[in-house]
Amino acid sequence: MNTKICFLFISLFVFASCQKVINVNLNNANANLVIEGVLYDGVHDFKVKISKTSSYFGTEPSAMVSNAQVFLVPNGSAPIPVPLFANGEYVLSNFQANTATSYQLNVNVDGKVYSANAYMPPITNLDSLTYELFTGFGGMGSNEKNYLMKAHLNDTVGTENYYRIITTKNDTLLNKAGDHYLFDDKIRDGQKIDAPLFTTFFKDGDTADIQLLSMDADVYDYLTTLNEIISSNANTSAAPANPNSNFDNGALGYFAAYSVSRKSIRIKP
């Protein structure tokens, strides 16, 4: 069913399982272009990062691409150039992005154009945050008090909605592989959704800052396929592949248009 349950089974079984670090010889693939552009609703700096893939075990930073021409094209408007800000980073300052609008990102590198389309959906509001003492699974086997955060929202009926939750705990943005929290309304269309944030537990006195991001199907597909390869234990899931990018012409990475609703809360002892 999924890797976690599978591993639970195995760990229950294994009298003598063990892990060790080994040497694996990996090939060095030809460098491929990686584009990452994230647009938020409202007035923000729109940032695009362009780089190249590097060797897998290498520790040197990725090569950045600074000779690209980057254009953001709001639906029905003229292309807006996104100027180079620093090494491989392109920034369009104080750009006003509107919800219920489609955007296109065009990147021209050495005469080859890579484009991606993203639709910024209307905002779904984060209604409230609640937390409760978590006792399930025997309180996770811990003696300390663990609080489970729940985000409450009302899904729009009749449309497909795709969500992502980003958590900031005590001013630290949780952005590791295991922190991805993605869900859709496939089984809860038009319902009040109470999303339990199992990605992290909170302790007495912690503050939680929660962002609810809405996105289109393609971006969701990118993030879920990305999540599969960064969180899975290599061999137990089906053959891994590169995430389904919304860029054409073989570029890696993605262009997202998020509409955001945000709330914070403090766990009172």
Next chain:
Amino acid sequence: MLSSIYIHSFNFYKMLKYILQTMFFTFGYSLIANAHNATLSGRIKDARNGEDLIGATIRVVELKDKGTRTNSYGFYSLTLPKGIYTIEFQYLGFEKQSIKLNIDKDLKQDIDLQTIERTIKDVIVKAVKEDKNITRTEMGVIRLDPKSIESVPVLFGEKDIVKTLQLTPGVKAAGEGQSGFYVRGGGVDQNLILLDEAPVYNASHLLGFFSVFNSDALKDVTLYKGDIPAEFGGRASSVLDVKMKDGNSKHYSASGGIGLISSRLTVEGPIVKDKGSFILSGRRTYADLFLKLSNDSLLKQSKLYFYDLNVKANYQISKKDRIYLSGYFGRDVFGLGSNFGFDWGNKTATLRWNHEFNSKLFSNTSLIYSDYSYQIKAGFDDQEFKINSSIRDYNLKQDFSWYLNSNNTIKLGFNLMHHTFRPTVFSGTGLTTRDTLKNRYALEGGVYIQNEQTLTNKLSVKYGVRLSAFDYIGPGKAYTYDDKGNLISSKSYQNGETIKMYLGLEPRLSARYQLNDKSSIKASYNRNLQYLHLLSNSTTSSPTDIWVPSSNNVKPQIVNQVALGYFRNFKDNMFEFSIEGYYKSLGNQIDYKNGADLFLNLNVEAELEYGKGRAFGAEFYLHKQIGKLTGWASYTLSRSLRTFTNINQGKEFSAKQDRIHDIAIVGMYSLSKKIKLSGNWVYNTGSAVTFPSGSYTVDNVKVPYYTERNGYRMPAYHRLDLGVTWIRVKTDKKESSWNISLYNAYGRQNAYSISFQQNKDNPAQTEALQTSLFRWVPSITYNFKF
């Protein structure tokens, strides 16, 4: 729906009638011409317990090349020119019986064969040395007697026929300790697994570490890797035909075993002596009892076990009629704390009626039921949800064995099966879904005829054909998708209305040419169609894998296989040796789009990719069946490759099971009457695997960059297992023994998986981490019988 079943069965009957007529016309002459012949027929049984002996040989001493074998029910029939003959009845491990018979009219002769006391000191004098390896018109077949493999050491001491099959050429384990298997480069889901004719859809327990087959309840195991008889159909790669014991018809007995993680108990006995018997066999694991010792409160409350129950009864209602009822029921139960429950399992039932029309025509009619289901329950606070899914079959099967004359044995019959696919259904408090998945239905059937014919005393052929049909029927909706998998249109169908129908012709041919007393060459061609497909997004077998029918989008899988073999026996049939080469083409193979969502997806057919494949290889096998030392050595050199337009940029890639070299050596040695030693060693090339060839950063996370599918290899796998059996008591009535085994005796750390992670001390550094399971796993089992 009923009317549609009726129409379809009517068509099958029509077809069958036509075939029968043609056959009578063709062979009619020989029937008349042979009026001065007479037929000897009967059943061969084990004298100890009355079990039918399958595949026992009957040979006419005066006519060296004339002979036959018993069928699956111990029945044989042999037509000879009238005369007085010495007839030899023999079966491996049993004393040969010779009887002089005056066959001047049709004669019925039932035979009880006595077992050889194999542990008699020194040499086994009377042991039958069979030459079936070279004389049978079959190839690519592995037969196992569950008794003969009982001392082969296995993981957790749980003897398992599937794991023993994995030690034979052309059969590969799906992974460390797994009971799933690949046959000649095909997929795990391409094996038709039959338990007393009922298909078993998920043949494993506890995520594949155990097979559903409790060896105590089994009589005969045959795996067809190629040259698949025409009576079997429905899977592309192989048929694993498992037959349960009938039960002791002489006296009551009980046997069982107590092991570290499971125990077994079998009770059998006569219903009416020599007329009918029953067997009841159960098994339960209790590994989860150890969880109670854990300090972790979550583990303490967890459950993890399986049980299975085999039952069978048979009764001779008249001299010519016998009925059998057999059933299997097994379930895995998994619970995590009080919040999560998950259980799954198979149920099968078979009702059979054997009828001897006359000494030449034997009939078997079976009604078969098969069901696989799983259920997940979870609850937190006031919320609760449930996930259910199942596949259920009803099957009517009719088979005739027609022993036309001593040179022709004809098998013909048909079957008609109704499938119900219950897709994953999700229900719970406050849940609403935009689309509800509905049950899907299909009819699957086949008509076949096959003749095994002796042309000269050196050349024999087997030729047959199976006409199979698959009818995906309503009520239901058919969906049409564009190339990208977007839904274009859908159409509703009425109850019983055909949504999509497939017909397939599956020829099955083989020939044997005997070079001399010791060697023969054989060749075969067969074509197999598979109408059901297993959707699975994990590489190990998972209880939530779902079976789906062929439809307007999903085409039947087609496999064509040619094979050529050389068979030779040495030292008066003490050693059997064979080399078989095969080439297979695989059509309409299924893979998944990247990130395919197979769960609760109405448009699951849009998540599939279709492609083709090829598999080829050579299998070397040396087998010693008798003597103090028995066992075998097998080596397989093979490849298994796939091509999909949208995977690996359309370039051919290795299937996961593309392990080039595969070696297994199995040895069992009788040190004395009381002590038996056993050991096996395996080696294989690592599975093909996808590793990254670069990396980049997105969303602040290091992301692997993949350039090809299965372009890398896991490290080579090898392992030695050792076992010793100490027989304390062995008499006719009473037996008790201890078995101690050590799995992975030299503690090789075989890679179960390789994952990539950040170095703990230096997060900028990525390292490869290998996980291994099962080093030095000891086990001890006590077996008894009284």
